[in-house]
Amino acid sequence: GENVEQHPSTLSVQEGDSAVIKCTYSDSASNYFPWYKQELGKGPQLIIDIRSNVGEKKDQRIAVTLNKTAKHFSLHITETQPEDSAVYFCAAMANRDDKIIFGKGTRLHILP
Amino acid sequence: EPEVTQTPSHQVTQMGQEVILRCVPISNHLYFYWYRQILGQKVEFLVSFYNNEISEKSEIFDDQFSVERPDGSNFTLKIRSTKLEDSAMYFCASSARLAAHEQFFGPGTRLTVL
Numbered sequence: 001g002e003n004v005e006q007h008p009s010t011l012s013v014q015e016g017d018s019a020v021i022k023c024t025y026s027d028s029a030s031n032y033f034p035w036y037k038q039e040l041g042k043g044p045q046l047i048i049d050i051r052s053n054v055g056e057k058k059d060q061r062i063a064v065t066l067n068k069t070a071k072h073f074s075l076h077i078t079e080t081q082p083e084d085s086a087v088y089f090c091a092a093m094a095n096r097d098d099k100i101i102f103g104k105g106t107r108l109h110i111l112p
Numbered sequence: 113e114p115e116v117t118q119t120p121s122h123q124v125t126q127m128g129q130e131v132i133l134r135c136v137p138i139s140n141h142l143y144f145y146w147y148r149q150i151l152g153q154k155v156e157f158l159v160s161f162y163n164n165e166i167s168e169k170s171e172i173f174d175d176q177f178s179v180e181r182p183d184g185s186n187f188t189l190k191i192r193s194t195k196l197e198d199s200a201m202y203f204c205a206s207s208a209r210l211a212a213h214e215q216f217f218g219p220g221t222r223l224t225v226l
Contacts, residue, residue: 043203043217098210099157
């Protein structure tokens with residue numbers, strides 16, 4: 001089955017700097033890659049997603065890139081702000097399934 | 113904005129007891145899911161449910177677990193005889209479409225088995 005690896009497990013960046021979180025997946029049938037943000041005491045909230053027919057997607061300060069050949073995808077947050085501090089999960093999903101396979105998560109700290 | 117709700121937010125139970133975790137999915141959604149997150153670990157898929165039956169379940173979802181949609185709004189997860197290792201955060205999710213479509217997660221129920 002699918003396996004999603006995520007790095008780093010913890011990331012600290014200065015406010016205003018950029019943060020990058022990287023993930024790999026194993027199943028070439030995966031074609032949907034959502035990113036979730038989880039704040040303390042809350043459930044995962046979708047912040048951006050990308051499908052396998054595109055290589056990049058941007059939404060204001062957040063962008064995702066996908067390299068299908070290498071089975072890599074990444075989350076980029078620019079101009080980080082204190083409210084970006086949270087745990088971020090990458091995930092993968094295939095058309096044949098209806099379950100999301102999550103990475104282990106990255107705890108992002110934005111330093112003042 | 114519509115959202116998935118879950119009750120209770122925290123459930124404490126004794127080992128061997130039955131628990132029922134409740135979820136109200138988004139009203140026009142047709143696909144329902146349970147996931148769990150043991151402290152410090154990944155969010156793991158448990159089960160998906162559509163058209164009043166289980167679509168897919170993981171190895172974790174053994175005979176001790178069951179799901180039900182008892183009425184038009186609630187979706188429940190029952191654990192028949194809880195074990196210490198069932199202690200986790202349980203998330204309900206719902207989706208409007210099957211496969212490769214956004215799943216909306218609830219805030220979770222923290223289950224503590226003593």
